[in-house]
Amino acid sequence: MIPVAGLPEIRAGDDLAELVAAKIELEDGDVIVLAQKVVSKSEGRVVRLEEIEPTERALEIAGNDQDPRRIEAILREAKRVVRVRKPLVIAETKQGFICASAGVDTSNAPEPGMLVLLPEDADVSAGRIRERLRELTGRAVAVLVTDSFGRPWRQGTIDVAIGASGLEVIRDLRGKRDRVGYELHATMIAVADEIASAAELVMGKLDGIPAAIVRGLEVAGDGYARDLVIPEERDLFR
Amino acid sequence: MIPVAGLPEIRAGDDLAELVAAKIELEDGDVIVLAQKVVSKSEGRVVRLEEIEPTERALEIAGNDQDPRRIEAILREAKRVVRVRKPLVIAETKQGFICASAGVDTSNAPEPGMLVLLPEDADVSAGRIRERLRELTGRAVAVLVTDSFGRPWRQGTIDVAIGASGLEVIRDLRGKRDRVGYELHATMIAVADEIASAAELVMGKLDGIPAAIVRGLEVAGDGYARDLVIPEERDLFR
Numbered sequence: 332m333i334p335v336a337g338l339p340e341i342r343a344g345d346d347l348a349e350l351v352a353a354k355i356e357l358e359d360g361d362v363i364v365l366a367q368k369v370v371s372k373s374e375g376r377v378v379r380l381e382e383i384e385p386t387e388r389a390l391e392i393a394g395n396d397q398d399p400r401r402i403e404a405i406l407r408e409a410k411r412v413v414r415v416r417k418p419l420v421i422a423e424t425k426q427g428f429i430c431a432s433a434g435v436d437t438s439n440a441p442e443p444g445m446l447v448l449l450p451e452d453a454d455v456s457a458g459r460i461r462e463r464l465r466e467l468t469g470r471a472v473a474v475l476v477t478d479s480f481g482r483p484w485r486q487g488t489i490d491v492a493i494g495a496s497g498l499e500v501i502r503d504l505r506g507k508r509d510r511v512g513y514e515l516h517a518t519m520i521a522v523a524d525e526i527a528s529a530a531e532l533v534m535g536k537l538d539g540i541p542a543a544i545v546r547g548l549e550v551a552g553d554g555y556a557r558d559l560v561i562p563e564e565r566d567l568f569r
Numbered sequence: 570m571i572p573v574a575g576l577p578e579i580r581a582g583d584d585l586a587e588l589v590a591a592k593i594e595l596e597d598g599d600v601i602v603l604a605q606k607v608v609s610k611s612e613g614r615v616v617r618l619e620e621i622e623p624t625e626r627a628l629e630i631a632g633n634d635q636d637p638r639r640i641e642a643i644l645r646e647a648k649r650v651v652r653v654r655k656p657l658v659i660a661e662t663k664q665g666f667i668c669a670s671a672g673v674d675t676s677n678a679p680e681p682g683m684l685v686l687l688p689e690d691a692d693v694s695a696g697r698i699r700e701r702l703r704e705l706t707g708r709a710v711a712v713l714v715t716d717s718f719g720r721p722w723r724q725g726t727i728d729v730a731i732g733a734s735g736l737e738v739i740r741d742l743r744g745k746r747d748r749v750g751y752e753l754h755a756t757m758i759a760v761a762d763e764i765a766s767a768a769e770l771v772m773g774k775l776d777g778i779p780a781a782i783v784r785g786l787e788v789a790g791d792g793y794a795r796d797l798v799i800p801e802e803r804d805l806f807r
Contacts, residue, residue, distance in 0.1 A: 332570070332767075416805050429722040431805070479758070483721055483806040484667040486799040487739050487759030489766070491723070501725045520717070521725030522770070528727070529570075529767030532760070532786055548770055561724040567654050567669070568721040 334533040335542035340441065343375030348463035351542055357470040360551060363460070364530035366541040367478040367493060368439050368447055370456050376448040377441060378404055392417055401437065404446050408433035424449055427560035428493055430480045439539075450476065453494025454555040461496040473497035473551060477527040483568075490531035492523035492556045499523075500554025521559060522550055572771040573780035578679065581613030586701035589780055595708040598789060601698070602768035604779040605716040605731060606677050606685055608694050614686040615679060616642055630655055639675065642684050646671035662687055665798040666731055668718045677777075688714065691732025692793040699734040711735035711789060715765040721806075728769035730761035730794045737761075738792025759797060760788055 335354050341347065347370065351363060371377070385399035389406055393399035397418040406412070409422035413429055422433035426449070434449035441447075450456040453476040461474040476494030481487075492500065500523040507518070530543040563569065573592050579585065585608065589601060609615070623637035627644055631637035635656040644650070647660035651667055660671035664687070672687035679685075688694040691714040699712040714732030719725075730738065738761040745756070768781040801807065 414805075419805050421806060429806075481806055483804060484799060485729070485759060485762065486797045487757040487762070489727075489759050489762050519725040520769070521723060521727050524723065524725070524727050525766035525770050528763035529770060531758070532763050532767060532788075550770075559724050561722060566721060567652075567657050568659060568667075568719055 332529055332533045333544040333546065334535070334540045335544060336538075336540050338369070338539075338541060341369045341372040341541075342441070343373065343377075345373045346463065347373045348460045348467055352464060352467045355544060357464065357468050357472055357544070358546060359471045360546070360549070361470065361472045362475055362498065362526055362530075362545040362548065362550060363464065363472055364475045364477055364527065364534070364543045364545060365457075365460070366534060367434070367449060367453065367476055368436070369541040370450050370453065370460070370476050370494070371447050372441060374450055374456065376450055377445050378448065380404075380444050380446065392420065394418055401435070401446060404448070405432045405435045408435050408448055424493075426452055426454070426493065426557055428480075428491075430478070434478060434493075449478070450494065454496065454557055455494075457494035457496035457556070471497070471551070475523060475526055475530070476556070477530065479531070489524075490527040490534075492521075492527045492559060495523050495554055495556040497551060498526075498554055499550045499552030500556060500558050523554065523556060523559065526550065570767055570771045571782040571784065572773070572778045573782060574776075574778050576607070576777075576779060579607045579610040579779075580679070581611065581615075583611045584701065585611045586698045586705055590702060590705045593782060595702065595706045595710055595782070596784060597709045598784070598787070599708065599710045600713055600736065600764055600768075600783040600786065600788060601702065601710055602713045602715055602765065602772070602781045602783060603695075603698070604772060605672070605687060605691065605714055606674070607779040608688050608691065608698075608714050608732070609685050610679060612688055612694065614688055615683050616686065618642075618682050618684065630658065632656055639673070639684060642686070643670045643673045646673050646686055662731075664690055664692070664731065664795055666718075666729075668716070672716060672731075687716070688732065692734065692795055693732075695732035695734035695794070709735070709789070713761060713764055713768070714794070715768065717769070727762075728765040728772075730759075730765045730797060733761050733792055733794040735789060736764075736792055737788045737790030738794060738796050761792065761794060761797065764788065 383400040385403040389403035414421040479488040621638040623641040627641035652659040717726040
């Protein structure tokens with residue numbers, strides 16, 4: 332796991348692939364992990380609070396403590412509101428992920444008064460960046476876009492995959508047997524989420540390191556992060 | 570991340586610390602990650618199906634497809650049954666973790682007809698192994714006991730921490746500011762879970778590699794995996 336330090340503050344239109352490739356010599360099989368924040372910024376997925384007119388519902392959820400314009404941005408980003416615990420909104424993003432605030436975030440925004448939104452479709456973002464990396468370096472790499480998500484039952488956030496390209500997102504061991512001949516307990520492993528979490532350990536939110544390379548794993552594949560969304564009827568934990 | 574290969578099949582009473590220390594030269598600051606399965610086996614936390622008498626409730630949940638003795642073992646291990654979706658039981662373990670089958674598992678058991686249970690308290694297990702490692706090597710290390718858990722909303726399992734000693738289990742960034750001055754979005758990071766997931770990437774269920782060393786992170790601390798259990802009233806995702 333290699334942190335990619337020294338990237339500049341990312342602006343709309345910046346070529347993330349070029350910026351990363353300039354910092355580190357890529358190898359075939361590398362997984363380039365990018366924090367959602369830089370991908371969103373490079374895609375111009377930011378909004379100014381002053382340009383947002385809150386609806387009644389946003390005002391109601393915001394109450395007296397929160398900026399209703401921020402709540403409004405969340406409601407606009409949400410495909411579906413899963414739960415409201417004022418002023419917190421748990422929502423399904425356009426891609427189908429369940430997370431706090433539909434991924435809308437004020438921290439690490441380009442300027443005060445701005446919100447960063449998730450990429451429209453981070454799988455597409457990952458594919459585009461991977462293609463560009465191949466063009467620039469000739470290397471066959473995978474790209475992973477990650478974000479920090481809370482989860483039920485457990486304290487704290489972990490980083491998970493919200494966009495992937497060139498990666499074995501889920502390792503399917505169904506039907507595989509252990510040494511005694513029993514079918515394995517954990518038969519579908521969310522490899523992309525595990526790589527996302529691994530990379531977070533070297534990325535650091537305070538140090539402003541929004542990218543890392545994970546090298547030496549054999550995880551090339553053709554999965555998408557959207558494969559990690561489990562259909563409701565098959566979700567035994569919901 | 571260094572996989573620890575070549576460990577023998579673990580039996581009750583085996584000294585896991587000694588077995589690991591014999592395979593790899595430990596360094597101060599290392600995190601020794603151990604799959605729950607080997608910790609449980611070393612502690613004799615296995616039961617034979619033939620010794621279990623299923624109750625009515627176990628018979629009812631098992632239906633015609635499942636072994637009711639396995640369901641009975643799960644019910645005995647569960648502090649609380651969270652959800653039954655026959656024949657699957659989601660339960661709270663004695664330590665307070667929510668997972669499938671209260672962690673009871675048939676795969677990678679010592680012999681057919683045996684079930685492996687979770688350690689009684691994997692934080693205690695981690696503490697004991699860490700103490701023994703210090704005794705054997707003089708090194709100040711951390712120990713993490715991990716298991717593969719499913720989760721709501723997302724496909725596949727990821728490895729998480731169920732026992733920890735000597736580790737900064739949760740990194741608390743509350744009140745910390747980003748470069749623009751905004752409070753950070755993800756303010757409590759479940760570092761122990763991220764390390765568990767990272768280690769799974771090199772551990773491999775099929776290859777029988779139940780241990781790994783994570784080196785080079787600055788994560789020494791005094792947290793426990795039980796700190797990862799979020800009190801219900803503060804769980805915004807539940």
